[in-house]
Amino acid sequence: xxxxxxxxxxxxxxxxxxxxxxxxxxxxxxxxxxxxxxxxxxxxxxxxxxxxxxxxxxxxxxxxxxxxxxxxxxxxxxxxxxxxxxxxxxxxxxxxxxxxxxxxxxxxxxxxxxxxxxxxxxxxxxxxxxxxxxxxxxxxxxxxxxxxxxxxxxxxxxxxxxxxxxxxxxxxxxxxxxxxxxxxxxxxxxxxxxxxxxxxxxxxxxxxxxxxxxxxxxxxxxxxxxxxxxxxxxxxxxxxxxxxxxxxxxxxxxxxxxxxxxxxxxxxxxxxxxxxxxxxxxxxxxxxxxxxxxxxxxxxxxxxxxxxxxxxxxxxxxxxxxxxxxxxxxxxxxxxxxxxxxxxxxxxxxxxxxxxx
Numbered sequence: 001x002x003x004x005x006x007x008x009x010x011x012x013x014x015x016x017x018x019x020x021x022x023x024x025x026x027x028x029x030x031x032x033x034x035x036x037x038x039x040x041x042x043x044x045x046x047x048x049x050x051x052x053x054x055x056x057x058x059x060x061x062x063x064x065x066x067x068x069x070x071x072x073x074x075x076x077x078x079x080x081x082x083x084x085x086x087x088x089x090x091x092x093x094x095x096x097x098x099x100x101x102x103x104x105x106x107x108x109x110x111x112x113x114x115x116x117x118x119x120x121x122x123x124x125x126x127x128x129x130x131x132x133x134x135x136x137x138x139x140x141x142x143x144x145x146x147x148x149x150x151x152x153x154x155x156x157x158x159x160x161x162x163x164x165x166x167x168x169x170x171x172x173x174x175x176x177x178x179x180x181x182x183x184x185x186x187x188x189x190x191x192x193x194x195x196x197x198x199x200x201x202x203x204x205x206x207x208x209x210x211x212x213x214x215x216x217x218x219x220x221x222x223x224x225x226x227x228x229x230x231x232x233x234x235x236x237x238x239x240x241x242x243x244x245x246x247x248x249x250x251x252x253x254x255x256x257x258x259x260x261x262x263x264x265x266x267x268x269x270x271x272x273x274x275x276x277x278x279x280x281x282x283x284x285x286x287x288x289x290x291x292x293x294x295x296x297x298x299x300x301x302x303x304x305x306x307x308x309x310x311x312x313x314x315x316x317x318x319x320x321x322x323x324x325x326x327x328x329x330x331x332x333x334x335x336x337x338x339x340x341x342x343x344x345x346x347x348x349x350x351x352x353x354x355x356x357x
Contacts, residue, residue: 016040019297020168022310024175026289030054030137030145031255033175033290034065037147042067045133045157045164047149054145054255059097061146063221065257069127075226077123084118092119096134097143103169105162107132107148124150133157135165139176147172191262192216195282199240201275206235216282220256240265240280248278259286289314292355299342305335309343313355318348 020040023033030037031054038050051066061081066074077085085092091114096106107114108131114120124132129150137145149165151157195213197206209217217235218227224242227233236242244252245265253260262283270276292313296306307325316324321332336348345351 013044015297016044017171018303018306019293020044020171021174022293022297022306023290024171024173026175026287026293026314027178028175028287028289029255030172030175031063031065031257032259032287034257036290036294037172037175038065038067041147041149041165041168044168045149045161047133047157048152049127049129049150051148051150052145053093053148055093055097055143057142059094059143060223061093062223063254063256064093065221066127069123071228073123073126074221075229078221078223078226081223084122087118089113090117090119092117092123093146096136096146099136099138099143101136103136103138104166105133105135105157107134108157108162128152131156133161133165135169135172137169137172137176139173144176145172192284192286197235197239197280197282199278199280201270201277204240204278205237206239207277209233209235213280213282216261216284219258219284220254220261222254222256222261240278243280245280253285256284259284261285288356295355299339301339301342302335305339308332308335309339309351309355312348312352315352315356 019036023036023040024030026033030052034052038052041047042050049066049068051064051069053061053064056062061077064074064077086094091107091110095101127150130153131151133149135147136143137147147165147168149157149161193212195216196210197213198208199205200207214227214233217225217233222242224236225239227235240246243254243261243263244250245263248265248267251262251264253262262285264281266279266281267276268279292310296309296313299306299309301309304325304327308321308327311321311324312318318332321327322329325332327335339351340346343351343354345354
C-alpha cells in the first residue's frame with residue numbers, strides 16, 4: 001500500500017525530534033551542535049532560517065550560529081552589540097534573556113518600537129526576514145540561549161508554531177545538563193587542520209595569520225571577532241586575551257559553531273639575541289558524539305535501539321545499557337541482534353569502533 005504524504009511527513013518530524021533528543025543529550029551545550037539543532041528546529045516548525053545565540057551569566061551573547069544572515073550583519077552584531085543594540089529601546093537577544101518576560105513568542109507581534117529599533121532594521125530586516133519566533137532556553141536557574149526562527153515573507157508564525165518550538169525547550173535545556181554516566185565534553189573528538197597566528201614580541205599583537213587560522217577565526221562567531229565581511233583580515237590587538245591565552249604556555253577552548261576552538265600559546269626561540277615572538281596555534285575540535293549520533297540516525301533502528309547504539313559509540317560498556325537505556329539482559333540481546341545486523345558489527349566493541357571511526 002503506498003505511503004501517504006502525511007505519514008512521510010510524520011516520520012520526518014519524528015526523526016527530527018530524535019535528532020534533537022540525541023544531540024542535546026550529549027551535554028555539550030548548544031554551540032557545538034548549533035548547525036544540527038538549527039536545521040532540526042527549522043524543519044520541525046517550518047521556517048526559512050534558524051539561529052541560536054548562547055549567553056554568558058549576564059545574559060549577553062557570547063557567540064551565535066545563524067543559517068543565512070549576511071556576513072556584514074554578523075560582523076555588526078559581534079563587534080557593535082553594546083553600542084548599537086543594547087539600548088533601552090532595543091528588543092534583542094539580551095532583552096529576551098530576561099527571565100521576567102515570556103519565554104516564547106515575544107517577537108511574534110511586537111509593538112511599533114521594535115520596527116524602529118536597530119535590532120530590527122540593522123539585523124533582522126537586513127537579513128531578509130520579516131517574521132520572527134523566539135524562545136528563551138533556561139537551565140540552572142538562568143537563561144542559557146535564545147533560539148530564533150525566521151520567515152522571509154507571507155504569513156507570520158502562529159500559536160501552533162510557538163507550541164512546537166516550546167516543546168523543544170526541554171531538549172535544548174538538556175544540552176546544558178551533565179549526561180548521566182558519561183562526560184561527552186571530555187570525549188575525544190576529530191581535530192581539524194592547525195592554524196597559526198604570529199604575535200609580535202613587544203606588544204604581543206597579531207602580526208600574521210595563515211589561511212587556516214583566518215578561516216577558523218572568521219567562523220568562530222565569538223563576541224568581538226566579527227571578521228567575516230572583511231576582504232583582508234584585521235585582527236583585534238587584544239586577540240590573545242579574547243581567546244583566553246594572555247601568556248606563554250596558556251591553552252584555552254571556546255565553544256563555537258560545530259565544536260570547540262582550541263588555542264595554545266608558545267614562546268618562540270629568539271633570533272640574534274632579540275625578543276622572542278609568540279605563536280598561537282588554533283584548531284577546531286569537532287565533537288565525536290555528534291558524528292556518532294549522525295551515523296546512528298542513518299540506520300534503520302527503533303528509538304531504543306538507536307539509544308543503545310549511541311551508548312556504544314560514546315564509549316560506554318555493554319553493561320551500562322541496563323541502567324542507562326532501561327533494558328533487561330534478554331531485551332538487550334534481542335535489540336543488539338538488530339543493531340549488529342544493521343551495522344555489520346560482530347560484537348559490542350566492534351560496534352563502538354564502527355560508529356567512532
